[in-house]
Amino acid sequence: MSNTIAVVTGAGSGIGRAIALALAEQGDTVVVADLDLQAAEKTAAERPDRLFPMTVDVADRAQVDALRDRVTAEVGVANVLVNAAGWDRTDQFLNATTEFAEKVVAINYLGPVHMCSAFLPGMVEAGNGGRVVNLASDAGRVGSAGESIYAGAKGGVIALSKSLAREMARYRINVNCVCPGPTDTPLFQAQAEKLKEALVKAIPFRRLARPEEVAAPVLFFASESASFITGQVISVSGGLTMAG
Template structure:
């Protein structure tokens, strides 16, 4: 692959931040995109010569297009795209409002759709191949009580990954998916204490994942070691789920 330029959404905190920093730590150029620009700028400060912070709302296709145009103009055409932005709030399905459901789907499913739709044409035109890595969730593989709509959206990301992998193979672009289990992020820490304790107890390793442990397989999928791997899904959950 040519000089690496990695676009990472949701790079202001949690897993997305860990991914952005991991790419920069190995000397790659990174665009750290986040709804919270201040948070993205904080990420960028750790590698100011390598990371460019830009704002985006992945649920808004127009703002994703602005991100694409600024990325290309200020950094270049990315050859790695990581869809790490996500959002959820745990509650029973019967309590979910239409507005909540639409927000979950807009961010967690349509977000990757918008980003891929915006950036893939430029990657194809560049003719250098590339990598797309989508962050889904083990909830999308096996379901999760209290996260039915989120699980459905993340299941859609898994199916999107596999389908895009088939379409993008002719251009030398791989598309793979990483599914985190419970991870020590601000989103997880905002959950109910009893729920957090129950999840940790259910994990065979008896602890949460660290964000950098989720970043590791993302970097693998982006590396030359994964040059013949596409359409695959890997869980990072400490054995909480062992989906086939």
């Protein structure tokens, strides 16, 4: 059994779900947080002894604070936070409305900001260190046509992770970042067929990542094996991007 209490956002499906299940499999207690409570409950049903479903809109700071209070009261003080919630829709920048841009930034950038702001004080006060793993995207490292606003938000997550790593080091709280490339998730499958085919052809391994393959480095960053690693960014893209 593990003493880890982890909170994973976006855990109702895709990469977040794979991360939550993998953490539970190694004995961690995991809060499965998602905007879609039914999806969170479906994930939690895989390991009801270790997984606790809760709902949250990460773009809403009041809901994030309510989640923190519920987690603390019902499960305990979290010492691992994984920000995996995300959203996007592929389109050209010139077609983007203000409403679309604000939604992308609110979920993909302000979501991690809200979650870190809500949960980090508890880790600091507990005095036992902690781990934060933010899910960004290779779009935030090298850019992505048709995803300019999303790429900007994810680039912000990368910079946020590095800056928080510097601030949190004194408290023995590690902050790292995982950048998935094209991954077989519901969000990817919602893209146009021609775009999906083009992306798969561009990947040297000629296939999409499986969510479990993205979960693997997240588990590493959340573990004691990464105790002296902070402020780092790793891509999981099958060689599509090889950022320095």
